[in-house]
Amino acid sequence: MKVLKSYGNGIKEATLRPKMIFVLWLINFLFASVIYFLVFGLLSDVIGKRAIADSLLKKFDYNVLFELLAHSGESIKTIFSVALFLIFIYFLISIFLHGGILFSLTYPPKLNDVEDKKGRFAQIFFQGAGKFFGRFFRLFIYSLILWVVFIIINILLNLLGRVFTADGSNEQLGFYLVWVRIGIGLFLLFLIRMILDYTRIKIVTEDSRLVFRSLFKTIKFVFQKFGRTLALYYLLLVSAIILFGIYWVLKSIIPTYSLLTILTAFIVGQLFIASRGWIKIAFQAAQLKFFSLEISKAD
Amino acid sequence: MKKTFLPVLFCLFAFSQVSLASMSKHIVDYRIKAKLVPEEKAIIGEEILTWLNDSEKPILELQFHLYLNAFQNNRSTFMKESKGAHRGFKLDKENWGYTEIRKIQLVDGTDLISTMEYIQPDDGNIDDQTVMRVSLPEPVPPHKKITLYIEFYSKLPKVFARSGFHKNFFMVAQWFPKIGVLWNGEWNCHQYHRNSEFFADFGVYEVEITVPEEYVVGATGTRIEEVKNNDGSKSYTHFQEDVHDFAWTACPDFEEFREKFTLESPPVNTEIILLIHRSHLSQKERYLSSLKNGIEFYSQNYGAYPYPTITLVDPPLGALGAGGMEYPTLFTSMTFSWMPKGIYISEMVTIHEFGHNYWYGMVGSNEFEEAWLDEGMNTYSEIKAMAKYYGEDRSMFNTCGLRISDFALQRAQVIGSGRMDPILKNSWEYYSSGSYGLNSYSKAGLVLLTLEKYLGEDVMSEIMRTYFDRWKFKHPTTKDFIAVAEEVSGQDLGWFFNQVLSSPDKLDYAISRINSRQVKEPQGIFKGKKEADEGIQGRESRQKEELYRNEVVVERKGEWIFPQEILIVFENGEEIREKWDGRERWKKYVYFKPYKLKSAQVDPENKVILDVNYTNNSRVLKAKKVSPLKYALKSMFNFQNILSFISF
Numbered sequence: 001m002k003v004l005k006s007y008g009n010g011i012k013e014a015t016l017r018p019k020m021i022f023v024l025w026l027i028n029f030l031f032a033s034v035i036y037f038l039v040f041g042l043l044s045d046v047i048g049k050r051a052i053a054d055s056l057l058k059k060f061d062y063n064v065l066f067e068l069l070a071h072s073g074e075s076i077k078t079i080f081s082v083a084l085f086l087i088f089i090y091f092l093i094s095i096f097l098h099g100g101i102l103f104s105l106t107y108p109p110k111l112n113d114v115e116d117k118k119g120r121f122a123q124i125f126f127q128g129a130g131k132f133f134g135r136f137f138r139l140f141i142y143s144l145i146l147w148v149v150f151i152i153i154n155i156l157l158n159l160l161g162r163v164f165t166a167d168g169s170n171e172q173l174g175f176y177l178v179w180v181r182i183g184i185g186l187f188l189l190f191l192i193r194m195i196l197d198y199t200r201i202k203i204v205t206e207d208s209r210l211v212f213r214s215l216f217k218t219i220k221f222v223f224q225k226f227g228r229t230l231a232l233y234y235l236l237l238v239s240a241i242i243l244f245g246i247y248w249v250l251k252s253i254i255p256t257y258s259l260l261t262i263l264t265a266f267i268v269g270q271l272f273i274a275s276r277g278w279i280k281i282a283f284q285a286a287q288l289k290f291f292s293l294e295i296s297k298a299d
Numbered sequence: 300m301k302k303t304f305l306p307v308l309f310c311l312f313a314f315s316q317v318s319l320a321s322m323s324k325h326i327v328d329y330r331i332k333a334k335l336v337p338e339e340k341a342i343i344g345e346e347i348l349t350w351l352n353d354s355e356k357p358i359l360e361l362q363f364h365l366y367l368n369a370f371q372n373n374r375s376t377f378m379k380e381s382k383g384a385h386r387g388f389k390l391d392k393e394n395w396g397y398t399e400i401r402k403i404q405l406v407d408g409t410d411l412i413s414t415m416e417y418i419q420p421d422d423g424n425i426d427d428q429t430v431m432r433v434s435l436p437e438p439v440p441p442h443k444k445i446t447l448y449i450e451f452y453s454k455l456p457k458v459f460a461r462s463g464f465h466k467n468f469f470m471v472a473q474w475f476p477k478i479g480v481l482w483n484g485e486w487n488c489h490q491y492h493r494n495s496e497f498f499a500d501f502g503v504y505e506v507e508i509t510v511p512e513e514y515v516v517g518a519t520g521t522r523i524e525e526v527k528n529n530d531g532s533k534s535y536t537h538f539q540e541d542v543h544d545f546a547w548t549a550c551p552d553f554e555e556f557r558e559k560f561t562l563e564s565p566p567v568n569t570e571i572i573l574l575i576h577r578s579h580l581s582q583k584e585r586y587l588s589s590l591k592n593g594i595e596f597y598s599q600n601y602g603a604y605p606y607p608t609i610t611l612v613d614p615p616l617g618a619l620g621a622g623g624m625e626y627p628t629l630f631t632s633m634t635f636s637w638m639p640k641g642i643y644i645s646e647m648v649t650i651h652e653f654g655h656n657y658w659y660g661m662v663g664s665n666e667f668e669e670a671w672l673d674e675g676m677n678t679y680s681e682i683k684a685m686a687k688y689y690g691e692d693r694s695m696f697n698t699c700g701l702r703i704s705d706f707a708l709q710r711a712q713v714i715g716s717g718r719m720d721p722i723l724k725n726s727w728e729y730y731s732s733g734s735y736g737l738n739s740y741s742k743a744g745l746v747l748l749t750l751e752k753y754l755g756e757d758v759m760s761e762i763m764r765t766y767f768d769r770w771k772f773k774h775p776t777t778k779d780f781i782a783v784a785e786e787v788s789g790q791d792l793g794w795f796f797n798q799v800l801s802s803p804d805k806l807d808y809a810i811s812r813i814n815s816r817q818v819k820e821p822q823g824i825f826k827g828k829k830e831a832d833e834g835i836q837g838r839e840s841r842q843k844e845e846l847y848r849n850e851v852v853v854e855r856k857g858e859w860i861f862p863q864e865i866l867i868v869f870e871n872g873e874e875i876r877e878k879w880d881g882r883e884r885w886k887k888y889v890y891f892k893p894y895k896l897k898s899a900q901v902d903p904e905n906k907v908i909l910d911v912n913y914t915n916n917s918r919v920l921k922a923k924k925v926s927p928l929k930y931a932l933k934s935m936f937n938f939q940n941i942l943s944f945i946s947f
Contacts, residue, residue, distance in 0.1 A: 028942050036935035043927035051898050051917035053926035062703045066711035067914050083938060087945060094946030171578040171616040175637045262929045269936040276943045 002293050003232045010236065010286025013105060014278050019121045020104060024097065024277035025270070031090050038079045046072055058257055095136045096129045098284075102204040103128020105285050128204075135203050138211045139196065146192045153188060157181045194233045195222050197283065201291045225294060232290055233283075240279045247272040322605065323541040323772030326351045327502030331475055334509040334532075335549055339454070340394065340464045346449040346475055350439075354484045357438035361447075362418070362488035363431050366473030369491035370396030370456040370463075374426035376419070377460075380493035380727065385460035388620035396456030396463060400431070400476060406446045409436055421490045421727060429491040430479070449476050458620045465618035467514075468576075472546040472626060473497070482665075482774065489667040494735035495726035496659070496666040496673070499543040501772050509534045510549045517555075517574040517610045518547035519629045539606070541772055542627035543663055548612050552577045558587065560594055565603035567594065572608055576615040582634045582645065586611055589646040589688075593653035596684040600760065601657055601767040609656070611649065623648045625655030641698025643689050647705060650688075651681045661771040669777055670726045670735070671800070675743020676763075679751075682706045682744055706748075709741040714911040718803040722746065723777060745908045746799045749861075752906035753795075754788050762787045794860070799909065804858035808881065808901045809915035810865075811854040815895035818846040849890040851899040855881055857911065866903040870894045896920050 014021070046068060047053045056064060069076065107124050161181060165174035199211075199218040208214050222229050247268065254265045328349040333342050352358050369377035372395065383390035403411045414434040419427050439445045453474045456463040462472040479488025480500050487498065507524075508516055512533040520539025527533050537547070556573040571590055575583055590611055598604050610629040614621045622633030630652035634645035654677045658664065664672035685694035685705040693702040719730035722738045729735035751759035766775070766783040781796050798804070853865055865877040871894045879886050890896075900917035902910060910916065 028939050031942055032935045032939040035938045036931050039934040040927050040931035043930055044922065044924065046914055048922045048924060048927045049918050050914055050923075051900050051919055052914060053919070053923035057923075057926045057929060063707050063710065064914060066707065067714060067912060070711070070715035071912055071914070086938075087941065090942050091945050097946070171636050174616070175635075256929055259925050259928070262925065262932065266932045266936070269932075269939075273936070273939045273943060276940075280943075280946075 002290060003228050003235065006232055006286045006290035006293065007235050009289040010282040010284075011239075013285035013289075014282035017104070017281055020101065020125065020281055021274055021277045023100075023125065024280065025274040027093060027097070028090075028273055028277070029270070031086050034086060035079065035083055038082060042068075042072060042075050042079065092137075095140060096133045098129075098136055098200055099132030099204070100125040100129035101281055101284050102200055102288065103132065105281075105288055106204055132200075132204060135209060135211050136200060139199055139203070139215060142212050142215050143192070143196055146195065150188050150192060154181070154185055157184060190233060190237065191222075191230075194229060194287075195219055197287050198222060198229070198291060201284070201288050205288070205291065205295075221291075221294070229287075229290070232286060236279065236283050236286060239282070240276070243272070243275050243279060247275075321503075321540050323501035324353070325502040325540065326353055326480075326500035327478060327543075329475070329502065329504045329506070329545065331504070331506045331545070332509070333471075333475070333506060333547075335469060335471070335511075335514070337467065337469075337511060337514075340469075341455060342453040342471060342474055344449075344451045344453060344475055346451065347446065348449065348476075348478060349444050349446045350478055351444045352439040352441055352481065354481055355441050356484055357440050358435075358481065359438045360432050360434050360486075361445075362479040362486040363433075364473070364477045364479060364488060364491070364497075365398045365400070365429055365431055366477070366491045366497075367396045367398040367453050367455070367462065368428040370460075371428065372426065374424070375429065375491070376422055376424045376427040376727075377429070377491045377493055379424065381460070381732075383459075385493070385620060386623075388459035390459055391457035394457035394463075395454070397454050398474070398476065399452045399454075400449065401452060402448070402450035403433060403476075404448050405436075406448065411435070411447070419490060420486075420488065421492070421725075424490075427490050430488050431476075432486075451476055458614075458618050460620055461624045463618075463621065465615065465621075467552065468548075468550040468615055468618045468621075470546075470548050470612070470614065470618065470621035470631065472544075472621075472624070475545075477544075480665075480774070487665065487667075489727075492667070492727035494729055494732050495670065497544065498663070498665040498667050498774075501541055501543050501663060503538075503540040504542060504545040505536065505538045506545055506547070507534050507536045508547055508549070511551075513551045514549040515551065515553035515555055515574060516547060516549045517553070517572060517612055517629060519545045519610075519627050521607050539628060541605075542660065544627050546626035546629055548574065548629075548631075550574075550576070550615070552615065553613075554580060556583065556587070560591055562595060562598055562603070565598055567598050567603050569594065569604055569606060570608045572610040573613070574610065575613040578615060579613050579634055579636050581636050582613070582638060585638075585645060586613065586632065586634070586649060589649040590653055592646075592688045593650040593684060596650070596687060597654055597657050597680065600680070600683075601763055602771070604656070605661075606656075609653065611653075623652060625652045625659055627660045628656065630655065639698055641693075641696060641701075643685065643695055643697070643705075646689065647681065647685055647695065650684050651677060654680050654684070657767060662767060663772065663774050665774060665776070666726065668725050669723065670739040671722045671743035672775065672777060672780065674739040675722065675747065678709060678740045678744030679747035680763075682709060682748065709744055710908065712737055712741045713745055713909070716742070718805060721801050721803045723800040742909075749799075749906075749908040750784070750792075750795065752908060753862075754790070758788050798859045802858065805911045806859035806861055806907065806909040807855075807857035807912050807915070808861070808863050808907070808910060809854050809856050809912065810851065810899045810901055810918040811885065811915075812852040813850065813896055813899045813918045813920060815847045815849045815920060818848050818891065845893060847892055847895050849892055849896040851888045851896070852885055853879060853888070853899075853901050854885045855883070856915075859909070861907055861909070863901050863907070864903065866900045868897045868899070870897050 047056060052064060104125050161177040164170060164177065195218055198221060199215045202208065202214045202218050203211060250268050251265060254261055254268065256262045256265050330347040332345045335342055369375045373383065400412065400415065403415065411433040415431055417428040417431050419425065420430060455469065458465050458470055462470055462474060477499060479486050480498055504519060506518065508518060509532050510516055512527065512531055516535045518537040519542060520537040522535055523538045524536035553574040554577055558571045560571050561568050571587065573586055575586065594604050606628045608628055612629065612631045613634065614631055619633055622631050624631045632645055632649040632652055638645055655673065658676040659673040666673050682705050690697060692704050694705045695708055696703040716737050720734045720738050722743050726735060762784045765787050766780055769783060770779060777800060781792060785792050851867055860881050863879045863881045865879060867875045869892060877888055898917060898919040902916055905913060
């Protein structure tokens with residue numbers, strides 16, 4: 001019941017925060033637009049002045065991709081370097097934004113007073129972002145321990161797989177083991193992300209500066225309520241997958257052969273990116289609600 | 300030992316009889332008894348070799364390949380060149396391989412082992428023992444035969460390069476003392492190299508293979524006898540003439556499937572033998588179907604497949620180092636039990652390796668010295684066969700929206716390559732194994748596709764058919780192929796082959812500039828009445844309609860020269876096709892028209908497959924923004940998703 005209540009609350013809270021969704025989308029858009037300009041510049045130079053541009057509009061041709069890789073390697077390397085740099089900066093900014101999201105979601109005094117929040121959204125959001133950046137960054141550093149454990153488990157699974165398939169005689173088993181490893185890997189990936197979500201929630205709700213202790217206590221919390229925390233997380237994950245499915249269907253019915261349809265597809269794509277922001281807020285809000293319910297019950 | 304002499308005489312008799320009806324000149328005749336000793340991973344063998352001196356001079360020494368000695372230590376030429384790895388598979392240092400000659404003598408009992416000497420004709424590496432010679436007490440006169448008796452012990456390596464074992468799977472190839480080729484009066488007997496396959500004379504092979512009875516055996520040729528022995532073993536005798544090698548395989552985990560395959564035109568009647576590892580039974584139909592496609596394609600395009608059998612061997616996982624290799628009437632392919640349907644790698648390997656029965660098996664070119672004659676021709680054939688049976692634009696991948704052809708992948712390797720080597724080079728002398736593969740396979744395949752586009756499909760088809768027909772069961776060289784191509788096409792093609800086979804350069808033509816400028820009225824001083832009158836007349840005529848000076852500049856960016864066709868399109872839809880011999884560095888075309896240019900394109904039908912850059916082949920006057928926009932927005936959207944994921 002708590003799981004469903006938290007899930008519903010998360011969806012509702014996220015829906016009530018269009019400005020927050022807009023901020024998340026806008027920052028994402030601005031970062032990605034750098035890649036747009038670089039790729040557009042390259043493609044305009046390589047194919048824009050060529051007759052092949054027309055056929056590419058209708059159908060993608062791998063020959064062109066191979067030629068691009070062969071003859072514009074340096075430009076592509078530059079774009080990849082810029083992309084890596086952007087990913088790094090964006091990652092830091094996302095740590096910053098996390099504080100804003102959670103602080104806004106927990107901001108007293110009137111969480112449900114939308115009108116009250118409207119006027120002060122930016123102030124509250126960025127206040128929270130600034131306030132918790134240092135703590136969340138430390139959390140990221142501490143979380144490396146979890147990621148190291150994640151990597152070690154994966155290596156062990158790999159070695160275990162090799163024990164069974166070392167001589168190559170059991171090909172089917174090897175094939176299934178790969179899928180099992182992928183499944184376990186994804187499970188652990190989501191588990192760590194969930195633990196970090198709850199740690200951030202704990203830090204914000206308790207205004208705690210004891211980051212490592214919060215992480216440790218959250219691990220305990222998650223494993224104590226393992227079934228329910230997991231159920232809520234996967235419920236939200238399924239929602240994200242449904243969103244992706246809707247986007248996929250919309251995308252596949254829009255033929256991108258003209259400027260108008262290309263722009264339409266792009267707008268649909270941006271709505272999907274915005275919906276990812278929405279689901280991200282829903283994740284935080286739902287888990288926050290669940291955490292509050294569990295803590296209040298414990299109290 | 301004595302028991303073997305009677306059969307020798309019989310063999311000699313049989314040899315001379317068989318030769319009368321054979322397709323090739325039988326230079327060699329091997330009668331081998333081989334016993335697999337699984338626990339030793341070894342073959343104990345006896346070999347009776349009859350060799351014909353087909354030259355005009357007496358021969359005092361014989362040279363032999365002992366290929367397995369490439370695997371006997373880390374200092375062999377193969378090991379030095381490969382650093383103990385081949386196609387991504389690595390040497391197991393616990394399991395070396397070698398061939399030990401235990402006895403070598405003439406039929407009269409004259410021992411030759413004391414005259415045995417290892418030689419290194421290619422690199423002088425004294426640690427390499429893959430070639431040996433024996434001196435004869437008396438020379439073999441021209442056009443006379445000599446018969447030798449050899450006992451040998453061949454220890455197989457753990458398979459990583461073609462031959463060897465993996466658990467209970469045995470791929471027994473390059474396994475017996477094999478005489479070199481006396482070619483143009485000299486021994487052509489190269490060492491075993493990292494980047495080379497093989498070369499041998501045609502003849503007759505009769506091999507008795509003894510294995511524990513639970514083993515399933517496949518081998519070159521037709522099985523003529525199967526005997527169950529008292530010691531729990533079985534002996535299988537295989538016979539094949541008109542081949543230049545013999546390979547076999549044994550594994551208790553093989554399932555054997557036999558199926559007749561016939562074609563009416565050209566007449567083909569052969570038996571397909573599929574030896575598939577139990578773990579791959581789900582792939583049985585894919586193997587059979589692709590092999591049938593291969594037999595049909597090669598038979599219809601080059602000549603009927605003449606042998607009574609073709610054996611497809613499917614190695615297990617762990618023995619993929621044995622996969623994708625050809626031997627006469629037997630080849631190995633590769634697959635996985637989970638191979639998705641839209642990924643045609645095992646189909647491609649099956650068709651490719653079967654195809655070697657033509658360009659290596661029957662047309663016996665020297666792969667040490669001119670690998671392209673086999674690998675290049677076979678890549679060309681494979682690209683065409685894959686396109687025919689699996690789709691022009693999806694012959695390699697057709698899954699999850701991914702459609703890539705075999706041709707596209709081969710071309711991608713060529714356009715992205717350096718200029719280190721020409722195609723024509725000794726295999727072991729290439730800059731790297733990558734360069735060997737690129738030049739012998741992909742680039743050579745594209746050379747033939749370019750030639751096909753240049754001469755026309757019918758002419759090219761006739762060239763390939765004539766070349767196969769004329770040179771099957773012989774040892775042709777590049778010159779022989781060029782001679783056939785020139786004869787059939789009726790053209791001098793030296794200009795083409797000299798460039799593409801002997802130079803490492805590239806072919807690249809581009810439209811480097813197009814523009815349309817309105818012709819302005821004459822201004823300034825025109826001396827003399829005539830010029831002034833012309834000026835007035837010109838001005839009057841131009842006042843009626845605008846005139847544009849349309850200019851197209853075509854550039855040769857690569858070193859190779861190839862005739863080009865240029866398509867010029869004007870705004871009103873008018874098209875002009877120009878022919879250019881492509882010799883100069885650039886060529887300018889100017890047209891005065893009352894309308895502007897729309898586009899110009901060199902090689903508009905993409906006939907020049909060797910052109911390494913198609914994207915510079917055309918130019919439009921007005922740049923197109925929509926297509927770059929589409930893909931730039933897609934890239935942006937994908938990047939947005941990556942950003943969303945890392946912050947999730």
